[in-house]
Amino acid sequence: MSDPVVLVSNASMPGHAASIRDLFDGAEDIKIAVAFLKRRGADFIVPILGKQLRAGANVEVFVGTDFFHTDPCALEELLTLKQRHTACMIRVADRAPATFHPKIFAARAGATCRSLIGSANMTGGALDKNEELSLCVTHALDDTIGKSIEATFERYRKWSRLQELDPLLLQQYSSDHAIDKRERDKYEKARDAALPAGIDLRVISDWHRLYLANPKAMSDLAARRRSRAKALRLQRAIAALSDGPTTQRAKAQLRDGLGDLMGSSGGAHLWGSANIPRQGSKALEHEKEMIRFFELARSMSHRPAQEGYDAIRRAGDLIPGVGLNMATEMLCTFAPTRYAIYNGNTVGALRALGIETARYAQFHAIGPARYAQICETIRALGTRIGTTDLSEADAFLNWIYFEVKAGRLQAKRA
Structure with a gap:
């Protein structure tokens, strides 16, 4: 030297x-x-x-x-x-x-x-x-x-x-x-026994290729895009009802609109989460509070995820039938680039990726800071696969959840 x-x-x-x-x-x-x-x-x-x-x-x-x-x-x-x-x-x-x-x-x-x-x-x-x-x-x-x-x-x-x-x-x-x-x-x-069964995250690109090649997954994604556009129009219409008195006509519009969003009583099921109607139907007994809730979600959709979720969580926790599934579906529909959907499928898919989070999708289990972290995590996943927003990333997570559950994807560490 x-x-x-x-x-x-x-x-x-x-x-x-x-x-x-x-x-x-x-x-x-x-x-x-x-x-x-x-x-x-x-x-x-x-x-x-x-x-x-x-x-x-x-x-x-x-x-x-x-x-x-x-x-x-x-x-x-x-x-x-x-x-x-x-x-x-x-x-x-x-x-x-x-x-x-x-x-x-x-x-x-x-x-x-x-x-x-x-x-x-x-x-x-x-x-x-x-x-x-x-x-x-x-x-x-x-x-x-x-x-x-x-x-x-x-x-x-x-x-x-x-x-x-x-x-x-x-x-x-x-x-x-x-x-x-x-x-x-x-x-x-x-x-080692307690660690979740994670994967080498580089496998995500391989999984995404399988996802894109799956006809049913692509058909579901196209249907989700159509439903999301309809859901946004419905949510805006319900939120606008807060400007006037809660008349019988307004109550009926809320019932019909929420039914179509949740998929209850033969509704169109414009939100993707499957379990919302089970508890969400109770919210129809609180028409005035629900109309205000939609308006709050619309106004909070422009705020950062932690702040908006905090406000919607506090309000939603007081309305029977409103849960984390419904609240995040609503927020994601209003602002899909800012808010992520969080439900049981999200929990399962994140766990398959080795990301530990609350086992149950409930307000008391996910605080504002944690929800904001989850939004950033799902956004990072979307960046890896080139999705346009968090709703599209959620569709991929949904697919991962069901594929892992069926044993068609192995969630193991590399």
Whole structure:
């Protein structure tokens, strides 16, 4: 490495292992500070350090133990090296709220210093497999970077958090590490069992191709577009009834319109959610409140999702028969680019994608902030597949729900 600054990556030669070996070859003074030390890292570095120590070099190594990521057996290798060479100093950082996280390999040969500073710890993966980036800098001992590096290591030498490695410290850390591993294994087993069955999200594009090639899905999508246009006209007409008295004619218009939206009593079923009529018919007993509710949804359709949903949720919760399905169908019809439909099929489809949310589509289960997050999530799905609005994305989610339920799509992690 003749250049004063060289970018080191494991994706090109020389990688980190070769760079470190070259860095320390012939060095008279070696300093290392890493957050984590694994067994493969120790197996790699200890012979290199031993060679330089036998040639008369001084070696200082500072190792972190946060999160118990450092292997006790790796520290044991360093302790053995230290016990064989008086010019070798090994210090270990106590665990603390602020992580000991440096990654620097510094070497001096005569008046020339070279330092490798970047992302690589002393682990097998960091040496040759991980995506790591470091700068290997050639500098002088007394230039700006040389002085800064020396000042950093001098601070490490005096820092009470860093203790000299000895058999007592090693045994204490080994015991704590064993306890952590035992408890971590329990936690990871429970965590893996609790995680939803997600997928590699890149599969969505493949699923979308299947969706586009499905004649029934495309027929349903075309029907949804037609129904949505009719539903919008009906909703606007019902909302406009709030401008006048709630006459018998207005009540009849509400009943007929809401029946067509929900699909109750032979209505046209312009909203897609299938379960609305089961509870929604109770809302017909509260004509005045429902007319105001439609007008509120129309006025809130221009507001951000969190704000609009909050207002509609508060009002809808006071009207028997009004639920999350109905409210979000109404909002999505008024503003399909801003509001997402949320019902049981949405829950099932999101879970198939590995996104955990409330199991039941109810007002009390989905708060305003969470609903706004769901809208953004569904919008992101729509962006991936090129839909024009959240209603079109909902159609795709609906298809996913039924395909997964029927076993035609496998919702498994890649």
